[in-house]
Amino acid sequence: xxxxxxxxxxxxxxxxxxxxxxxxxxxxxxxxxxxxxxxxxxxxxxxxxxxxxxxxxxxxxxxxxxxxxxxxxxxxxxxxxxxxxxxxxxxxxxxxxxxxxxxxxxxxxxxxxxxxxxxxxxxxxxxxxxxxxxxxxxxxxxxxxxxxxxxxxxxxxxxxxxxxxxxxxxxxxxxxxxxxxxxxxxxxxxxxxxxxxxxxxxxxxxxxxxxxxxxxxxxxxxxxxxxxxxxxxxxxxxxxxxxxxxxxxxxxxxxxxxxxxxxxxxxxxxxxxxxxxxxxxxxxxxxxxxxxxxxxxxxxxxxxxxxxxxxxxxxxxxxxxxxxxxxxxxxxxxxxx
Ligand code: CP
Numbered sequence: 001x002x003x004x005x006x007x008x009x010x011x012x013x014x015x016x017x018x019x020x021x022x023x024x025x026x027x028x029x030x031x032x033x034x035x036x037x038x039x040x041x042x043x044x045x046x047x048x049x050x051x052x053x054x055x056x057x058x059x060x061x062x063x064x065x066x067x068x069x070x071x072x073x074x075x076x077x078x079x080x081x082x083x084x085x086x087x088x089x090x091x092x093x094x095x096x097x098x099x100x101x102x103x104x105x106x107x108x109x110x111x112x113x114x115x116x117x118x119x120x121x122x123x124x125x126x127x128x129x130x131x132x133x134x135x136x137x138x139x140x141x142x143x144x145x146x147x148x149x150x151x152x153x154x155x156x157x158x159x160x161x162x163x164x165x166x167x168x169x170x171x172x173x174x175x176x177x178x179x180x181x182x183x184x185x186x187x188x189x190x191x192x193x194x195x196x197x198x199x200x201x202x203x204x205x206x207x208x209x210x211x212x213x214x215x216x217x218x219x220x221x222x223x224x225x226x227x228x229x230x231x232x233x234x235x236x237x238x239x240x241x242x243x244x245x246x247x248x249x250x251x252x253x254x255x256x257x258x259x260x261x262x263x264x265x266x267x268x269x270x271x272x273x274x275x276x277x278x279x280x281x282x283x284x285x286x287x288x289x290x291x292x293x294x295x296x297x298x299x300x301x302x303x304x305x306x307x308x309x310x311x312x313x314x315x316x317x318x319x320x321x322x323x324x325x326x327x328x329x330x331x332x333x334x335x336x337x
Contacts (some may be wrong), residue, residue: 003331007133007142009153009194010219014227017197020157023336024320024327027063030091031063032285035334036065041171042106044099044132045071046079047114051294052143052151055322056110059329062322070102081113099135108139108332115146115184123147123185139332141325147216149186151328152293153194156248156322160198162320163289165245167199168228171285173244175237176206177301178274179251182264182277187293188250189216192231195248196220199227199256205240206233207274209267237280244284248291249276251301276302281311289313 001016009017027035039058045053053069060067072079078091079098087094103109111132113125122128128259129145142148160170172195174188188204192212195202202220204212211233221229234240241247257263281288290302297305306312330336 001331002337003139003328005140006150006328006332007140008148009150009190009197010223014197014199017154017157020154020324020327020331021161021166023330024158024323027326027330028323032063032330032334034064035330036060036063039063039065039107039333040105041065041067041329041333042102042109042138043067043069044071044102044109044111045143046081046293047112047144049112049319051318052112055318056143056325059322059326063329063334065333068105076305081131083131095132096135099132100137103136103138106138108141108329109136110141110143111136111145112143115186117182117184117253118259120213120255124213139337141328141332144186146184147186147189149190149293151321151325152187152317153190154324154328156191156291156293156318157194157198158320158324159291159317160246162252162316163313165289170198170200170245171243172200172202172246172248173240174202174204174250174258175240176210177249177251177275177276178268179297179301180268182253182261182268184226184250185212185216185252185255188212188252189250191250192216192220193223196224196229196231197227198336199229200245201230202246203230203240204231204233205237206235206252207234207267207271209254210252211254211255237274238283241280242283244288245282246289247276247284248292249296249301250293257269275300276306278303278305278309280306291317294318299301301330
């Protein structure tokens, strides 16, 4: 399957994802250090990163290609992303020139631009990412946008396969976790979809006011219908955790007060007990795993004893970012293309 774009797991059939995961495992076991010889990946980071930044560069080196990174912290001329404005401020370059120029140097492009969290409708429509996507005529990878994080989802699916966490009948609990700030919806939305597409019985557990948007839930329900899984949402944490194979924690914004940081902060100030800790696993399956995409604030979203304990697979997930992305790059620029 040649890839022109990697934006949303929902764009693929289950069999396509399985083929990518099989390729990722093959490249992990049987290195192909010349597969992308002479190929260049252009990486535009308009939002911060540790894993995505390093795993894409490592992936390109392992496949024999190269990459370059552009971010606002570098000595570029600033990058204006708003349309129709007079550029008399700090930024001396507009994305309408900057993005195609960056793309012209690569054989494929990766873009990261987080939600600006002022309008839920704009973020659900991935407005800012899509404006840049329209400027790129090369194969394109979404490295996390307002509502997508397909590379994280691919890695998490691979991790669960390797741990023999069941698909059909596997209970996946996506839990809201406490954080002092309102964080984007990309990871919870993408993770929900991934687990539903994998055929799992997914429960989203969150306090009132942090419901995932109906469009996100409906899309995941459609994926579950095709895969044989199920999707539901609750605020009853005790009931949600019973029998879980996986607790996947993520911090996210209030959807009731989206874009209103004061109201969001007020709603979350009493919710500090949504910190994953050992008692959360009292009624899960004994072998229940703890997952998180990272970065995570220790003692805030999760306790040290969970992160350092045998249930935690967060490093395994992070490593699988690289193997999964190698499969994507191979299908975009290598023999698979
Ligand atoms: N999980 C993830 O995307 O990590 P980074 O933000 O560090 O890239």
